[in-house]
Amino acid sequence: MKFTKLRLLGFKSFVEPAEFVIERGLTGVVGPNGCGKSNLVEAMRWVMGENSYKNMRASGMDDVIFSGSGNRPARNTAEVGLYLDNSDRTAPAAFNDSDEIQVTRRIERENGSVYRINGKEARAKDVQLLFADASTGARSPSMVGQGRIGELINAKPQARRQLLEEAAGISGLHSRRHEAELRLRAAEGNLERLEDVVTQLESQIESLKRQARQANRFKMLSADIRAREAALLHIRWVQAKEAEGEAESALNQATIVVAEKAQAQMEAAKQQAISSLRLPELREEEAKAGAALQRLQIARGQLEEEAGRLLKRRDELSRRLSQLSEDIRREEQLAADNTAFLEKLDQEEAELNDMLADSGAESDEMREAFEAAGAALAESEKRFTAITAERAEAAAGRNQLERLIRDLTERRQRLDRQLGDATGELDAVNEKLAGLDDPDERREAVEAAEIAVEDATVLIEDVEAMLSSARADEQMARGPLETARSALNALETEARTISKMLATSAVSGNSSPLPK
16 A cells, blocks of 8 residues: 555645645655644644644644734645555555545544545544554654654654554454454443343342232232222112111101291291380380370479478578577677676775775876776777677678568478379379370380280291201201212212123123122
C-alpha cells in the first residue's frame, strides 16, 4: 500500500485547495523556512488519526483550521484527504473492492472531526487500523522527523519492540489483540453480572412460587367465602322479607292512628272556633264593667285619702293651739311674777331711800346697792319687754292658728259636701250596676269561656302532639320499611349475581356446595 496523493483545503496555511502528488521513488519538498513544509507532515499525521493537538503544534484542535490573515478571512472548516494505492489488494476486506482508497478527515470549528473512507463515514479506530495494517500511522516510527534517528537509537525496549512489530507488519494485529483483550474483559464482567442476575432471578422465582401457592390458597378460600356469603345473604334476605311485613303492618296501624288523631284535631278546632266567636263579646262587657268600677274605686280612694289628710291637719292644729294657750298662760304668769317683783323692788327702793335719809354713813353702800338694784330693775324691765313681745307674738300666732282653723273647717265642710256628692254618685253607679247583669256572672262566663278556650287549645296541642307522634311513628315505620325494601333489593341483586357466579363455577368444575 502506497501513498499517491495528498489533498489539503483550509488546513493551517493552506487556505486554497492544494494537491501534492507522490510519485514512485523519492519525492521531496524544498522551500525556505516558514513556507509550510512541516504542515504537510502534520497534515498526513492528522488524516491518519492523530488526536493530540500538542503534536499538531497547536493550543487546540480547532487551531489546525486557517485562522485568517490581513487579506483573507478565517475559515470554519478544514479538510485533508490522503489517497492510497490498493492495486495489490492488501487493504482490509471492507475496503478492498477498489484500486484506490481515499481517506478524508474533515473538522468544523467547535463541532469536532469526521472521518470518511471512500466517501463513507468511519470511526477513528477504523482509520487507525487501516494504516496500522499498512505498517504506518500517525505515531509510527516510519514517520521520521528531526531528531527521530537519535530517539530510535536511544529508545527503550518497548519502543524498539514497537518498531520491530511495525517492520514485521503485525502492528495492526497487536492493536486488534489489545481490542480483543478489552472485549474479553468486558465479556467476563458481563458474565459475572449475568451470574448475579441469574441468582437474583432464582430468588425471584422462589418468591413467585410462594406467591403462586398463596394465590391458589386465596382462590380456594375466596370460593368458600363467596359460598358462605351467599348463604348469609339468603338469610338476610329472608329476615328483610319478614321485617318488610312487620314494617307494613306497623305502617297500617300508624296510618289508622293518624286518621283518628286528625279527626280529634278537627273536633277540637271546631270547639275552639265556637268559643272564640263568643269570647270577644264577653270580654268587651267585662272590660266596660271593670272600667266603671275601677273609676269609682279610684274616686272613693282619693276622697278617703283627702279626708284623712284633713283630719290629721285638724288634730295637728288643735295640738298647736293648745300648746299656744299653754304658752300664753305661762307668759301671763311670768308677767304677774315680774309685776310682783317690780312692786317689791319699789318697796325696797323706798326703804333704801328712807335708810339713806337716816344714815349718811351708809350712803355709799346704799348707793351701790341702789345701782345694783337699778341694774336688776333694768334687767327685769328688759326681760319684761321680751316677755311682752313673746306674748304679742304668741297672740299673733294664736290669731293665725284660729284663722287657719277656720279655713280648715271651711275646707272640711267643702270636702264633706264633695264626699256627699261622690257618695251620691257611687250610689247612682251602684243602682245602675244593680240594673245591669251581675259582673260576677259575666266574669264567671268570661272565665268559663277562657277556660274552655284554654282547654280547647290544650286539647288541640295534645292532638297535634299526638298527630306529630303518629306521623313520626309513621315515618319511623316507613324508614325500616324502605330500609328493608332496599336491603331486599340489594340481597336479591346479590343473590342473582351469586347464582350467576355459582352457575359459572359449576360449569368450570370449581363450585362448592352451599352450607345448609
